[in-house]
Amino acid sequence: MRLSISLLVLLVATGCNRSADPFATTEGEQTVQTAAATSTDALVGSWTYSAYVTPKEVARLSDDPIPKGVEIDMTAEGSSTYHANGRYDTNAEVTIRVRQAGQEVPLRFLRRDAGTYEVQNDVLFETVS
Numbered sequence: 086m087r088l089s090i091s092l093l094v095l096l097v098a099t100g101c102n103r104s105a106d107p108f109a110t111t112e113g114e115q116t117v118q119t120a121a122a123t124s125t126d127a128l129v130g131s132w133t134y135s136a137y138v139t140p141k142e143v144a145r146l147s148d149d150p151i152p153k154g155v156e157i158d159m160t161a162e163g164s165s166t167y168h169a170n171g172r173y174d175t176n177a178e179v180t181i182r183v184r185q186a187g188q189e190v191p192l193r194f195l196r197r198d199a200g201t202y203e204v205q206n207d208v209l210f211e212t213v214s
Contacts, residue, residue, distance in 0.1 A: 125204055128167040134177075135162040156184040167202060173211060174199040 138159040144151045151157060163177025177196040182189055200214040 125167070125169075125171065125202070128202070128204070128209070129169050131164060131166045133162075133164045136160065154185055158182050163196065171201050171203065172199065173202045 136159075138146075140151075140156045140158045143157045143159060159179065159181045161177055161179045163175060165173055165175040167173045175196065175198050179194045179196060181192045181194075183192065184190075198213045200212045202209060202211045204210070
């Protein structure tokens with residue numbers, strides 16, 4: 086089975102939303118809460134995040150239909166540190182679980198990157214270097 090590009094984009098997105106509580110889960114549905122980043126001073130420090138994306142939400146985000154009888158969900162936990170000099174570093178663990186016919190295959194990824202960041206018009210831009 087092929088995972089769509091949307092899921093990979095979602096993996097990256099989980100590492101790019103930063104707030105004191107960037108992901109709040111309500112009744113199994115992912116609700117994203119973002120804080121407006123108005124200056125780089127507001128971001129300096131360490132931030133942790135976690136997310137759970139339900140099978141229903143994965144199916145909604147997928148470019149391709151999920152085959153009947155297949156269920157996919159995703160969890161992500163990580164932390165990012167934004168330094169006053171405009172640099173950042175990120176570490177996260179992402180697990181995608183694919184279930185079919187009573188069997189589960191967990192796909193685990195470690196996401197580590199570092200680079201520079203800036204805020205433009207209340208949008209956080211990260212450039213991996």
